[in-house]
Amino acid sequence: xxxxxxxxLITRNLIKLVIVLQVLVKMALLALVAxxxxxxxxxxxxxxxxTVLVADTVVAVIGLALAVQVRQRLGTLDVTxxxxxxx
Amino acid sequence: xxxxxxxxxxxxxxxxxxxRAQKLLASVLWLAGVSVLLSIVFYLMGxxxxxxxxxxxxxxxxxxxxxxxxSLAGDEGLEAPPIVPRSIAGLLVAFAVALLGLQxxxxxxxxxxxxxxxxxxxxxxxxxxxxxxxxxxxxxxxxGVLGLIGHPQEAADELEEIEGGxxxxxxxxxxxxxxxxxDGHRPLRPVDYPQPD
Numbered sequence: 677x678x679x680x681x682x683x684x685l686i687t688r689n690l691i692k693l694v695i696v697l698q699v700l701v702k703m704a705l706l707a708l709v710a711x712x713x714x715x716x717x718x719x720x721x722x723x724x725x726x727t728v729l730v731a732d733t734v735v736a737v738i739g740l741a742l743a744v745q746v747r748q749r750l751g752t753l754d755v756t757x758x759x760x761x762x763x
Numbered sequence: 764x765x766x767x768x769x770x771x772x773x774x775x776x777x778x779x780x781x782x783r784a785q786k787l788l789a790s791v792l793w794l795a796g797v798s799v800l801l802s803i804v805f806y807l808m809g810x811x812x813x814x815x816x817x818x819x820x821x822x823x824x825x826x827x828x829x830x831x832x833x834s835l836a837g838d839e840g841l842e843a844p845p846i847v848p849r850s851i852a853g854l855l856v857a858f859a860v861a862l863l864g865l866q867x868x869x870x871x872x873x874x875x876x877x878x879x880x881x882x883x884x885x886x887x888x889x890x891x892x893x894x895x896x897x898x899x900x901x902x903x904x905x906x907g908v909l910g911l912i913g914h915p916q917e918a919a920d921e922l923e924e925i926e927g928g929x930x931x932x933x934x935x936x937x938x939x940x941x942x943x944x945x946d947g948h949r950p951l952r953p954v955d956y957p958q959p960d
Contacts, residue, residue, distance in 0.1 A: 678860045679775065683782035685852035686845035691832060695790050698825065699778045702801055705817070713808040716875035722813040723886040723893065729816060730897040734904035736825055740832040741911040747836040756846060 677703040690743040690753045694736055701732040767804065774800040787838045791829040798822035812882050 680700030687693050705725050712721020747753050750761070774797050781793035798821035805814035845852070879885075886894065 677863075678856045679778045679782055681859060682852055682856045685847045685855065686849055687782070688843060688845060689787070689839075691787055691829070691836060692790060695787070695794055695829065696782055698794055698821075699781055699797060702778075702797055702821070705813075706801055706804065709805055709808055709810045709813060712810070714870075715873050717879050718809045719879050719882040719885045720889075722810045722882055723890045725810070725813045726816060726886065727890075727893045727897055729813070729820060731900055733820055733825065734900045734907075737828060737904050738907045738911070740828055741908045744832050744835045745911050753836060753839070754843070756843070 688755050690746060690755060690758075691740065693755070694739040694743065697739070698732065698736060701728065704728060705732075766807065770800050770804050770807075774804070787833050788830065791826055791833070794829075795822045795826045798825070 677700065680696055680703060683696035683699060684693070687696050705728055708725045708728065709718070709721045712718045712724075743753060746758065750758065752758065777793045777796035777800065781790045781797065784790040784793060798817055802814040802818040802822070805811075805817060847855075880889065
């Protein structure tokens, strides 16, 4: 989890941000399944993990589509440059 | 226990490499490695269903999507320094991890539940609302991607072209007298097709 959080703080590339977000969510998945395993309710942990996995996949798909459009229209994937566009 | 530790260390190394790698493609492959190792951990924990889903979706579908997006957007690594200095980012993360550790350590002795329902029953009956939310999420995802990837102007131009073609055909095949009557009745007129010489 710490690795994903560190990556979110230092990453500037939009696609890399989505990758790092995936790393972070995978640790949340592991926490859910491990909690189910520890309490003897593995199936409950699994069903919650499925919901998280679906949400994570949708976020990744929309994030990648957004990144591709930004790259094609603005020519950059750097979030610093993108945040300067509003000035 | 040793197997779990080895797999978790492997997953942590893959995750660190995914964050560190300069090339996006390498980063995606390290992420797929994290997914594979986590799915093995899930399987060992007895969560076979989520292990299969993680392996097929996390290591398969997501990797393909990333490779497709990288091929469209270009695999350019940014050499510029990060927004937050690495030392400050490291300190912040260490602080967050320490806070989390204070909250969850030492692990409380939890009571093991008795016989639990099978996965299908838990998912479809006990967590039925979650399934509905998943459906809504998938629908939102499809609509969002269509809105982002689709080209509305091109689609409008194509539609206009098709409509123009249809109106040309209709005006060619029906004489002006063949326009709809006020009551909506459209009398058919014979069509004068060109005769071969």
